[in-house]
Amino acid sequence: MPFDALLGNYLAVFLATIVGFGLIATALIAARLLAPFSKEENKRTSYECGMTPIGSTRAQFSFRYYIFAILFIIFDVEAVFLFPWAVTLVDASKTAFWEMIVFIGVLGAGLAYAWKKGVLQWNRE
């Protein structure tokens, strides 16, 4: 496919960001014009069950989120490698298939190791 035609196809993607931006901006401006506004100050505190918020919001949260993020990156990169392999598999040789099986096997072993270490268990004691 010539480069210009390819770019023409992706032009609509660029336009979609503009249209999406425009739609949200229109809605926000319409609400700014139509909605009431009171000068009450207490409404601008953040919600915490009706009381004044206690302590900083930038609080600690569970470390597990990071571990899942790292696992996600590994598997997402795997998916990137899998897509071209999957498209051409019909014409590919048996060697190509078994090579990818080794790759998937290594990742599967990694997942099994993480499972055994209890990384996938959210409420580990």
Add this chain to the structure above:
Amino acid sequence: MMLLAAPAINIDNAFLSGILGLIAFTLVMTVGVMYATWYERKIVARMQYRLGPTRTGPFGLLQPIADTFKLLTKEDLRPATADFIAFEAAVFAIFIPALMVFVAVPFTADWYISAIPMSLLYILAVSGLSFIGFLLAGWGSDNKYALLGGMRAAAQLISYEIPMILALVAVVMVTSTLDVYQMILYQDTVPLIVWQPLAFGIFLIASVAEVERPPFDIPTGESEVAGGVFIEYSGIRWSMFQLSSYVNMYAFALLGAFVFLGGWEWPFGTDIGWGYQLLLTMVKMSFFIFFYLLIRATVPRLRVDQLMSYAWKVLIPLSLYQIVTNGFVIVYDLPDVAFLLFSGLGVAALVYSAAFIVKRGEPRRPLTMVPVRATAKAAPPAPAVAADVVVEGAAT
């Protein structure tokens, strides 16, 4: 390129046709989402022996319009301590990817906004962007519930993205194309759900988690995080979040209808005209929408640990299994029935392990029940906290 091709006009200018198609789609989509809320309220109400909206117009048909005006004229609050840029940008960051997905969607054989090569890859890549908006909203709101909800949303979206991608890789192996249009054409005699039931099941479950609908609505669960990331958003901003959520739901329903149910191709072929094709697409999409509503009304919400272990311990190994067996069948030229056989075995494992994991996920130490009369003497029971809340000062 040819959004309006079949009935009336054929516009040759890429810029003009793109912008006209997008504006037409946006208008139809907004009305479609408004009536999706009406449909959802009606269906869920009937499932719960209620009537749903009845007062506004016949069958409550004007309810979404009343809702729109109510949300437009509601005061739009922002906490004084919120991070201005993150708080405001979150609305855009969630909605724009949801809209961008539809650029590549072929509604009928002739109706698409742009013919993007490798559109499946494009749809997956773009729909994966929305978690940035959830993180921005969670961080920007300056609210503990919102922060926790944003973290949960990000963890859930990335965890369920992997089984969804792997299930679609399995389908790509069968069809040998990354173009959704070509995948639809591939299914002219038999839809792919027949050959790949396991991939379909994984896609269906992961898509519910990706659009964060019940029972996978842990990031926004009222009983745990009081609305989660949306807690500080009100009025029109909140409704924009709802709009993106419904648009995402349509996107995944359409993707499922195209990839697994044969889109507008199966069972009548390409030559039945755009009207019937559009109808066929909508009917197949409605199956998915109805399924989302059905499980919303019948399945209780999962806990966060059940949710994560279900993605990592059940769906990902099973999708890897689907890929490996597909490759085996293709490379060794086994008959097509082998697809069905291997995939069917996987479906059995999926159903079995679902029950297994959910049972295993029950807390090991059951909450101690103290009789009411004895509470004065006995020590108060430890407060029940969600698994991912870090209690200040508590040693772990």
